[in-house]
Amino acid sequence: MQKQLKVTETTEEERVDKNDKKKLTAADLDQVRRLEGFPLGRDEEIIKLSDPPYYTACPNPFLLNFVDRYGKPFDSAADNYHREPFASDVSEGKNDPIYNAHSYHTKVPHRAIMRYILHYTEPGDLIFDGFCGTGMTGVAAQLCGSPDPELKLQVEQEIPGVKWGARRAVLGGSLTCSHIHCL
Numbered sequence: 638m639q640k641q642l643k644v645t646e647t648t649e650e651e652r653v654d655k656n657d658k659k660k661l662t663a664a665d666l667d668q669v670r671r672l673e674g675f676p677l678g679r680d681e682e683i684i685k686l687s688d689p690p691y692y693t694a695c696p697n698p699f700l701l702n703f704v705d706r707y708g709k710p711f712d713s714a715a716d717n718y719h720r721e722p723f724a725s726d727v728s729e730g731k732n733d734p735i736y737n738a739h740s741y742h743t744k745v746p747h748r749a750i751m752r753y754i755l756h757y758t759e760p761g762d763l764i765f766d767g768f769c770g771t772g773m774t775g776v777a778a779q780l781c782g783s784p785d786p787e788l789k790l791q792v793e794q795e796i797p798g799v800k801w802g803a804r805r806a807v808l809g810g811s812l813t814c815s816h817i818h819c820l
């Protein structure tokens with residue numbers, strides 16, 4: 638039986654202290670080896686490049702546990718989700734230190750992505766970005782829980798009733814393989 642992924646609201650150090658950091662093993666890789674996109678590389682190299690359970694340099698074998706734990710199953714009878722389309726100009730510069738941490742030709746400033754996440758989702762929701770590039774959606778999802786004061790003020794004027802709080806992100810793509818962002 639698969640072990641449950643244990644993710645708690647703690648710092649990375651606390652997580653490691655609690656021996657909470659899951660090891661990536663060849664048996665874990667066996668679960669995803671046959672998926673399209675599994676890298677052409679030796680197991681030990683994939684394992685060395687990974688930071689389980691959050692980042693794996695291959696399809697993430699811990700993803701199901703994560704979704705089981707944090708996802709809310711769709712209930713067609715009770716679901717009343719509705720949002721009007723987000724129709725507002727969004728303009729953000731490219732001089733933020735996070736934006737400049739590493740360059741990428743199609744990178745989107747995380748402060749811009751935050752507007753869409755805040756409009757369309759609730760705190761704690763799961764967000765999937767399957768073409769995540771440098772992972773700015775993950776950064777944006779987490780920073781919805783701790784926006785800088787200037788952005789907070791600005792967004793509260795743009796989106797009345799905005800609900801602050803981190804969202805959880807699942808990211809994938811040719812650049813990043815599989816990454817889970819959570820608190």
Ligand SMILES: C[S@@+](CC[C@H](N)C(=O)[O-])C[C@H]1O[C@@H](n2cnc3c(N)ncnc32)[C@H](O)[C@@H]1O
Nearest residue numbers: 741743744745768769770771772773810811812
């Ligand atoms: C527009 S970029 C996303 C940029 C991202 N929002 C950021 O801020 O860095 C789209 C990404 O999807 C990746 N991609 C495109 N087609 C893909 C595919 N079929 N499978 C996996 N990744 C793909 C590209 O390599 C690129 O990194």
